[in-house]
Amino acid sequence: MAKVVVIGSGFAGQTAALYLGSKIGKKHEITVVSNRDVFGYVPSWVWVGMGHMKPEQTIFKLKPVYDRKNIRFVHAAVTEIHPDPGDQYIIETEIGSGQTVRLDYDYLIIASGPFLNYAGTPGLGPENGYTHSICTLPHAVKARDAYLALCERMRKGEKVKIVVGTGHPLATCQGAAFEYLVNIHKDLLKKGLRDKADLLWLSNEPELGDFGVNGVQIKRNGHILRSEEFIRSVFNDHGIRYQVQTGVTKVEEGKIYWQNYQGEEGVTEFDFAMLIPQFKGQPFKYIGKDGSDVSSKLVNPAGFVVVDAIYGLSYEELAQTPEAWPARYQNPNYPNIFAAGIAFAPPGPISKPFTNKNNLAITASPPRTGMVSGMIGRVVAMNVIDLIEKGSMTHEERMSEMVVACIASMGDSLWDGNAVTIVMRPVVPNRKKYHNEYGRDLFISHLEMGLAGAWMKFMLHHTFIWKFKGLPGWTLIPE
Amino acid sequence: MSGSQEFSKAEKFWMSFKLYQLWRFIVLSIKVYIAAVQSKWK
Numbered sequence: 001m002a003k004v005v006v007i008g009s010g011f012a013g014q015t016a017a018l019y020l021g022s023k024i025g026k027k028h029e030i031t032v033v034s035n036r037d038v039f040g041y042v043p044s045w046v047w048v049g050m051g052h053m054k055p056e057q058t059i060f061k062l063k064p065v066y067d068r069k070n071i072r073f074v075h076a077a078v079t080e081i082h083p084d085p086g087d088q089y090i091i092e093t094e095i096g097s098g099q100t101v102r103l104d105y106d107y108l109i110i111a112s113g114p115f116l117n118y119a120g121t122p123g124l125g126p127e128n129g130y131t132h133s134i135c136t137l138p139h140a141v142k143a144r145d146a147y148l149a150l151c152e153r154m155r156k157g158e159k160v161k162i163v164v165g166t167g168h169p170l171a172t173c174q175g176a177a178f179e180y181l182v183n184i185h186k187d188l189l190k191k192g193l194r195d196k197a198d199l200l201w202l203s204n205e206p207e208l209g210d211f212g213v214n215g216v217q218i219k220r221n222g223h224i225l226r227s228e229e230f231i232r233s234v235f236n237d238h239g240i241r242y243q244v245q246t247g248v249t250k251v252e253e254g255k256i257y258w259q260n261y262q263g264e265e266g267v268t269e270f271d272f273a274m275l276i277p278q279f280k281g282q283p284f285k286y287i288g289k290d291g292s293d294v295s296s297k298l299v300n301p302a303g304f305v306v307v308d309a310i311y312g313l314s315y316e317e318l319a320q321t322p323e324a325w326p327a328r329y330q331n332p333n334y335p336n337i338f339a340a341g342i343a344f345a346p347p348g349p350i351s352k353p354f355t356n357k358n359n360l361a362i363t364a365s366p367p368r369t370g371m372v373s374g375m376i377g378r379v380v381a382m383n384v385i386d387l388i389e390k391g392s393m394t395h396e397e398r399m400s401e402m403v404v405a406c407i408a409s410m411g412d413s414l415w416d417g418n419a420v421t422i423v424m425r426p427v428v429p430n431r432k433k434y435h436n437e438y439g440r441d442l443f444i445s446h447l448e449m450g451l452a453g454a455w456m457k458f459m460l461h462h463t464f465i466w467k468f469k470g471l472p473g474w475t476l477i478p479e
Numbered sequence: 480m481s482g483s484q485e486f487s488k489a490e491k492f493w494m495s496f497k498l499y500q501l502w503r504f505i506v507l508s509i510k511v512y513i514a515a516v517q518s519k520w521k
């Protein structure tokens with residue numbers, strides 16, 4: 001009987017666990033270790049963060065799902081990974097009892113998502129800083145309370161400054177921040193307060209609409225439409241100001257300090273700011289049999305798990321090498337360790353990197369969205385099943401092949417809501433397969449705004465929660 | 480939108496015209512589903 005351990009129960013870990021439990025859970029021991037005992041549907045935290053959805057509508061308990069799917073659940077925070085052959089285990093601290101426990105594995109899937117590095121920008125974040133975040137549910141609730149309090153101030157006639165975007169020169173996840181900003185716009189319109197707020201998009205992207213993926217390009221009526229043009233129209237239309245090519249370096253009460261591509265330094269004042277922090281890998285300790293630190297064999301300096309990618313290429317080389325992106329998400333030094341979702345180390349940025357004259361790198365890091373994370377979770381789970389049952393792997397999918405759909409809502413109303421629907425194939429431009437300057441399938445790729453997107457967003461919330469609960473027909477719902 | 484950097488009145492009309500949006504919803508859902516399902520065969 002093989003022992004498979006999955007760390008994390010987000011988009012990647014939950015997808016992997018469901019496939020593993022359903023397919024081999026009766027014959028083998030599948031364990032999920034997660035420091036949260038609930039699954040959180042992260043995309044809807046945008047709505048939680050402004051009081052449009054109750055937090056409990058975005059979560060459900062994991063244990064009952066796992067009981068049905070032959071999966072063991074351990075509610076604990078993993079602290080150490082011991083990867084050396086012959087003695088492979090993880091150390092975790094159980095939530096509640098505080099007990100430290102050892103858990104042996106034959107296969108380990110690290111799907112522990114991002115470590116939110118607020119400390120990377122002094123003054124950033126809702127705990128030790130002055131800005132808000134919607135990256136965790138408690139943070140989204142805190143952002144909601146602050147936002148609603150701000151609305152009260154506006155009702156009394158005060159004019160306020162709202163800044164949304166990235167809070168670190170190397171941050172990612174611009175899509176979520178964009179969605180939050182346009183939802184704020186719509187919410188203020190409905191509340192009759194829009195004229196009381198100055199809205200600013202502050203981002204490290206090289207240009208508007210880049211979203212960390214080098215933008216989206218589609219063919220419409222024989223012309224190429226770029227997301228830069230499209231998002232600019234959205235902002236112009238909504239009266240939202242924007243400032244890109246900007247890395248936030250420090251935050252003080254009511255003040256955001258930044259540098260831009262030109263090396264200029266500036267300060268932006270705010271009453272409310274939601275800025276995405278830098279993402280890093282979880283700070284696990286990687287310990288060898290002799291007690292030595294083996295982290296260099298497992299993770300890159302940012303703590304992301306090194307996998308079967310080609311690392312070390314220049315941006316220009318990487319842009320021409322789609323096969324540099326990993327296919328199996330397997331660690332080369334420890335082949336029974338896999339990484340899924342945000343936890344794996346990408347070979348480099350998708351967006352054009354930039355370093356200004358003060359030597360500050362301002363580069364949008366590559367996003368690993370929910371859909372991408374789910375797909376990787378499935379590929380990894382299917383390969384672990386292959387290895388256990390057949391001894392060799394048959395599944396692979398690179399981000400330079402994957403199609404991804406993203407819907408950025410603008411209000412949650414099914415009657416007068418709106419949303420930008422983005423479909424992109426592949427996520428990472430593949431110039432060897434798609435012979436245009438963008439490296440994208442311009443037929444499948446899609447960019448559209450309208451009420452239909454709001455309906456899709458609503459549908460996705462419900463179908464994905466259905467899927468992640470492993471309810472009947474869940475495998476028919478694609479990742 | 481093209482050139483003017485703002486959505487035209489006609490574009491805004493279609494964005495909220497319910498019958499047209501129902502059509503877009505069906506098209507988009509099929510497009511996303513087919514594209515995503517292809518990935519399952521890998």
Ligand SMILES: Cc1cc2nc3c(=O)[nH]c(=O)nc-3n(C[C@H](O)[C@H](O)[C@H](O)COP(=O)(O)OP(=O)(O)OC[C@H]3O[C@@H](n4cnc5c(N)ncnc54)[C@H](O)[C@@H]3O)c2cc1C
Binds near residue numbers: 036045076111
């Ligand atoms: C506000 C917001 C909106 C978004 N909207 C969209 C969207 O519309 N569409 C889209 O595709 N993507 C969206 N994303 C991105 C998407 O949420 C992420 O890509 C996705 O959650 C990544 O999945 P993951 O499994 O890698 O990580 P996570 O979902 O972060 O899961 C990590 C898991 O690991 C666990 N964990 C962490 N540390 C430990 C530890 N030490 N021990 C044990 N367990 C641990 C956590 O509890 C969690 O269960 C959004 C993100 C945000 C923040």
